[in-house]
Amino acid sequence: MTVNRLGSYRSATGEGRQIVLIDAAEGSRLVLDRLPGGEDARLLAHLAADEPDANGRLVCADYLANGDRACRTLRTRDLQLPGEGMVGLAGRQQPPPASPVLVDSTGARYRLAATQSPREMRWQREQEGQLRVVSAREVVAALQDYEPVCTLTRAAIRAWRSDRRISVATLGLELRRIETSPIVLNRRLREAVVRAVRERGVSLSAIAIACGREKHDPRGNGSGETSWLLRRVGLAPDRARGVCNPWVHSDTLALIAREGLGIAPREVELG
Numbered sequence: 001m002t003v004n005r006l007g008s009y010r011s012a013t014g015e016g017r018q019i020v021l022i023d024a025a026e027g028s029r030l031v032l033d034r035l036p037g038g039e040d041a042r043l044l045a046h047l048a049a050d051e052p053d054a055n056g057r058l059v060c061a062d063y064l065a066n067g068d069r070a071c072r073t074l075r076t077r078d079l080q081l082p083g084e085g086m087v088g089l090a091g092r093q094q095p096p097p098a099s100p101v102l103v104d105s106t107g108a109r110y111r112l113a114a115t116q117s118p119r120e121m122r123w124q125r126e127q128e129g130q131l132r133v134v135s136a137r138e139v140v141a142a143l144q145d146y147e148p149v150c151t152l153t154r155a156a157i158r159a160w161r162s163d164r165r166i167s168v169a170t171l172g173l174e175l176r177r178i179e180t181s182p183i184v185l186n187r188r189l190r191e192a193v194v195r196a197v198r199e200r201g202v203s204l205s206a207i208a209i210a211c212g213r214e215k216h217d218p219r220g221n222g223s224g225e226t227s228w229l230l231r232r233v234g235l236a237p238d239r240a241r242g243v244c245n246p247w248v249h250s251d252t253l254a255l256i257a258r259e260g261l262g263i264a265p266r267e268v269e270l271g
Helices: 054-064 136-143 151-158 169-180 187-200 204-210 226-232 250-261
Strands: 003-010 016-021 029-034 043-046 107-115 121-127 130-134 181-186 212-217 223-224 248-250
Touching: 003 054, 029 054, 029 121, 043 054, 043 169, 107 136, 107 151, 107 181, 121 136, 121 151, 121 169, 136 151, 151 169, 181 250, 187 204, 204 223, 204 226, 204 250, 212 226, 223 226, 226 250, 248 250
Parallel strands: none
Antiparallel strands: 003 016, 016 029, 029 043, 107 121, 121 130, 181 248, 212 223
């Protein structure tokens, strides 16, 4: 396996980390953030076989310039996939037909279409006669599901990648952020919490306490911090925005699943 070092930095805890480009399936390459020995690998981007290594250096530069540096842990299947925009589309040369229309619970309609200026392929939202460009992540949030948004986005990138008349650069960046972000959908976790309360008689307070979220009244009586739990699983409005948040950090999802519900985190992950 070829490993090309793209950059390095020190984390908030002082440990040295490296940004590397490694070989993956079918000529694709992975941009990873990892320790010098290869441990604790995190995925930044998955370059398709027809992308130059220079794109990896661009990803590295953008990542090092961003103080947040949030990305998900590398998965075994990442090494087995052919790269962004290539899944299940080998050999396809012709542009796809018009993108299917996706509809969310409010009746808003979403589809991929080319914008006028600049000319690029983007997701667009239509509701009550109003049309506006939205990110792929916004569509995922509106539908509370990654599919078919990710599949349609990959297809569009694959079909238009070599056409200089329409850019897919922004669409590709949006897909990479969805695939590597540690902030994930909470729908299946929410369903598991509701099911535990209804079918197993587990209280929200007990789940919160099991997660280490406990509060005490003036008399010292303890109870679970249910408001924290409800906001994390999207059952109560977020304090800052006043609406239910469809997202949760993957570490919090794992905590609630493992400690609060006694199940494996993979059972409530949406892939």
